[in-house]
Amino acid sequence: MRIGIVGAGAVGGFLAGHLARAGTEVALLARGPHLAALRDRGLTVESRGERWTVSVPASDKAAELGPVDAVVVTAKAPALPAIAAAIAPMLGPDTPVVCAMNGIPWWYDHGRAGVESRTIARLDPDGAIWRGIGPERAIGCVVDCPSQVVEPGFVRHVAPRPGALTLGEPSGARSGRVERLAAVVEASGVKAPIADDIRAALWAKLLVNISRSPLGVLTGLSERGLAEDPETLEITLAMMREARAVARSHGIEVPLDEAGNRDPQRRSEHRSSMLQDWDLGRPMEIDGIVRSVQDFARAAGLPTPTLDVVSALLVAKARVAGTYPG
Numbered sequence: 001m002r003i004g005i006v007g008a009g010a011v012g013g014f015l016a017g018h019l020a021r022a023g024t025e026v027a028l029l030a031r032g033p034h035l036a037a038l039r040d041r042g043l044t045v046e047s048r049g050e051r052w053t054v055s056v057p058a059s060d061k062a063a064e065l066g067p068v069d070a071v072v073v074t075a076k077a078p079a080l081p082a083i084a085a086a087i088a089p090m091l092g093p094d095t096p097v098v099c100a101m102n103g104i105p106w107w108y109d110h111g112r113a114g115v116e117s118r119t120i121a122r123l124d125p126d127g128a129i130w131r132g133i134g135p136e137r138a139i140g141c142v143v144d145c146p147s148q149v150v151e152p153g154f155v156r157h158v159a160p161r162p163g164a165l166t167l168g169e170p171s172g173a174r175s176g177r178v179e180r181l182a183a184v185v186e187a188s189g190v191k192a193p194i195a196d197d198i199r200a201a202l203w204a205k206l207l208v209n210i211s212r213s214p215l216g217v218l219t220g221l222s223e224r225g226l227a228e229d230p231e232t233l234e235i236t237l238a239m240m241r242e243a244r245a246v247a248r249s250h251g252i253e254v255p256l257d258e259a260g261n262r263d264p265q266r267r268s269e270h271r272s273s274m275l276q277d278w279d280l281g282r283p284m285e286i287d288g289i290v291r292s293v294q295d296f297a298r299a300a301g302l303p304t305p306t307l308d309v310v311s312a313l314l315v316a317k318a319r320v321a322g323t324y325p326g
Contacts, residue, residue, distance in 0.1 A: 001184050002027060004068035004090045006083055008034035008043075008058070010147035010273070011100055012074035013155035014163055015190060017045030020054040022188040027065040028058040029087065035060055037153025046150075047157035063089040070181050072098045072141075076273075077123060078283040080106065084132030096177050097137045100165060102209050102273065103288025104296075108199070110135035111170040113251075122292050135170070139178055140198035142166040142205045145190070146270050158270055164191035168198025203247040203254050209289045210243050210307070211236040213274035214314045217284065222271055227264040237261060238306040246293055249300040283323045286314060 001024065005016045008030035020026045020043070030038060038058040045052060059065050068090050075083055080099065091097070099105055106124045110117045119130035145163035150156050157163060167182050169175050178194055185192035195201040212223050215232055219225075226232045240256055247254050260266055277284045290311045297304045318324035 001069045004071040006073040007075035011145050014145050014147045017043050018188040018190050020056050026056050028056050030058050031060040033152035044154045062087050067092040070096050074100045077101050077285045077288045081128040084129045096139045097133050098139045098141045100141045100143045103285050104292040107135050107138040122287050140168045142201045162191050166193050166201050168195035200252050203252050207240045207243050211239040213272040214310050216272045216275040217278045222269045224264050224267040227267045242304040242307050246297045
């Protein structure tokens with residue numbers, strides 16, 4: 001299987017490095033300093049006591065990479081409308097596309113019981129992603145690969161557990177294409193469980209993202225720091241409860257271990273990907289992680305008072321920095 005990876009950042013570099021080391025053919029769409037580093041000295045990954053360097057074919061032009069058997073997009077959600085058009089030369093007739101990013105995905109309503117199959121307007125206002133990729137190509141994904149870019153071309157995995165990409169069809173079917181992709185990822189040393197209900201898996205991760213990432217940007221605290229401060233801890237738990245109620249309105253029950261979330265020793269000093277984006281002055285995944293959940297809450301008539309306050313502060317801060325439109 002030849003796998004195209006779009007984005008050479010923390011998750012993209014982590015995955016590409018594992019796949020290439022295992023002998024899988026990888027085609028990496030990258031740009032700028034990352035592309036230059038890949039061409040000059042290869043891709044270096046540091047993970048769980050190991051460090052290795054691999055040579056990965058890379059280009060900033062999808063046409064130079066050509067069609068692949070599967071595409072994994074690891075760039076952040078704000079870049080996805082432009083990516084949807086750019087990756088067209090990598091897509092064969094049956095090439096699936098995995099958007100390995102945090103938050104509510106653009107395809108969320110595709111095949112969801114009781115709703116119209118359509119794009120998420122907050123994430124794809126003019127339908128560019130829906131048209132450019134197509135919902136029939138979408139494979140859902142939940143990312144658990146805490147990593148950071150040390151420098152262009154060098155990615156460090158910062159968790160003691162193996163990285164994981166939970167995969168699943170929007171329909172809930174256990175398809176051959178998901179099984180093939182999961183097998184290749186597993187063979188590289190990255191976990192790839194297949195979820196029967198990928199939306200439930202998305203919400204379970206989203207409760208973590210929505211409660212910690214925005215507050216990390218607003219306070220500068222790590223995930224452990226948010227739990228060590230009693231006041232920020234209560235805010236994170238309130239946001240988790242509100243998001244959990246929204247998930248329940250979609251027929252999804254997400255377990256919430258409040259005792260575990262109160263224990264700072266069960267959290268790491270990891271700076272969330274949203275906080276890393278803020279540190280680097282990049283657009284953050286505000287719409288997918290925060291504002292889409294607010295939209296769902298409004299549609300269901302559910303109050304989200306804590307989330308609303310945190311969202312307003314986060315958006316204001318991002319607008320002052322010039323990283324959020326409007």
